Amino acid sequence: MKLNRACYFLDQNFAGDGEINQIIPSSEQFPLVAANLTDSYRRSKKWRSSGYFEFPGEKSLVIKEGAGPEVTITLPETSYSSRSDMLADLQASLNDHGSTTLTYTCSVNNVDKRTKIAATGVFSIISTNALSADLCHALGFTSAADYVGASEYISEARIIHSYEFLRIDLGVDGNPQALVLTGERNTKLNLSAAATVIIEANLTDNWAAPAFSQVVPFHDRTMVLFDENGLAPVPYRFWRIKIVDQDNPDGFIEFNKVYLGTMYSPIRGAATFPFSGSVDTRENQNTTEYGERFSTKRRKSDIFSVDWEHLTVTEKEYIMDIFERYGESKPLFMMFDGNGVFSSGPEFYTRMVYFTSPPYRLNNVKNFSLSTQFVEVP
Structure with a gap:
């Protein structure tokens, strides 16, 4: 009689069990909210991101209207729980600067999900100015030359977020043995092939330098990481699933269910x-x-x-x-x-x-x- 020593029950989900949800998302789109991730009774329910942007410092954009002077627009050090909120803040800043003679709109291009900045007249984005570098990159404007001579510009790159995360507070130090990320039955995960998923852990809820970090092997239908001895060398209270998929063609990422918890297999049997x-x-x-x-x-x-x-x-x-x-x-x-x-x-x-x-x-x-x-x- 041959034995299968690697058949496991994943029987205690620290992320929640359908009645208690411990997951705090970076962003979400109602009604596709993070609480759906632990609703095991309804597999079809899912979480969808809305575009989390994090600016650890002030970000600037240098523009020029017609033959007028260069003007610097600044966004504060902050984070946004949706791409639309970030673009709305940028639009307000463009329209509120004192010397503007134009009306600006900032939006997502419906065709390919790239960033679009438009105005009621000709303006320039001075991307070669060092002050513009970080914000241009965050918006997907990657040209080595300035953007001049038009009233509308669409970014070269598609940047749907800085990253996304699903944060779980265990309440006490713990060391889960297994992580599972899955979508609908017979359906691929809404991740591009370039996506990176990382499981992180820390003693505090400060993620500038997490104590533990490991990449989860990519699989297009179900992603799994496990270790019977625990995912991390030592227990931690705070855990975070970090997803970087900035060029996702759908403009968002999705998971249907998340498992972060224990695994059990008999020892003698x-x-x-x-x-x-x-x-x-x-x-x-x-x-x-x-x-x-x-x-x-x-x-x-x-x-x-x-x-x-x-x-x-x-x-x-x-x-x-x-x-x-x-x-x-x-x-x-x-x-x-x-x-x-x-x-x-x-x-x-x-x-x-x-x-x-x-x-x-x-x-x-x-x-x-x-x-x-x-x-x-x-």
Whole structure:
């Protein structure tokens, strides 16, 4: 009998459990708010960013109206919870400077999500002035030459945010063992291939120099990072998921569910092979008298069957306690192949599932076996 020592229950989410949400986002778009990330009952609910911009110091933009003098517009040291708020502040500053004879509008170009600055007359952006460098870069204006001779300019680069984050305060020092970021079933994450996701931890809520930082391996459907000994070398109270995806063509990023918490696998007992699975297409098919098939397509769900052998009393009771906590209607995460032995990697078989009632058998004194089935949340 071959054993699968890397089959894990992800059974305690420090980020929240649907009733308690511990996640503070950098930005969000109502109704796609961060509270949706821990609502395990509704997988389709999601969080969407709205464009977080952080200016650690004052940012300036030097402009010139027609043949007039150069004027410096300054934005304060601050942070914005949306790209639209930042552009509104820039627009107000452009329109409020004392010598203006024009009316300015700052917006996001609908076609490609680039920054657009327009005015009611000809003006210039003096990007070669050193004062303009930081703000031009933040807005996506990357030309080595000044922008002159027009009443509208669209940035070369698409910069949708400085970065985004999802911050979690554990209340006390803790060291989660697993991180899972996922989207809808059968759907890729709303991240570009250039995105970088980092898990950070710190003793305080000051993130200038976090004590712990690690890049999460990129995967286009589910992103996973885990360590049975804890993600960080030591426990920390504050944790943060930092996402940098400035050139995302959709203009935002999305996650459906976030898990940051514990993982459990028996020590003496273990899941055994064969590992069985099937697919529930959830389709209603009708066949015409000519043999043509018509069906209503729905999201598919994988069904996994896992047998456990050689369980101690403590291990059997712990698994039964997980079932008591989740039952058959509250989803949990399972990692069926943590070592990537029979798949492309641990993320492939990390799924959000329903736990069906597990029958158990006492083979001899203090030696239990369990048969479990998990149905993927569609």
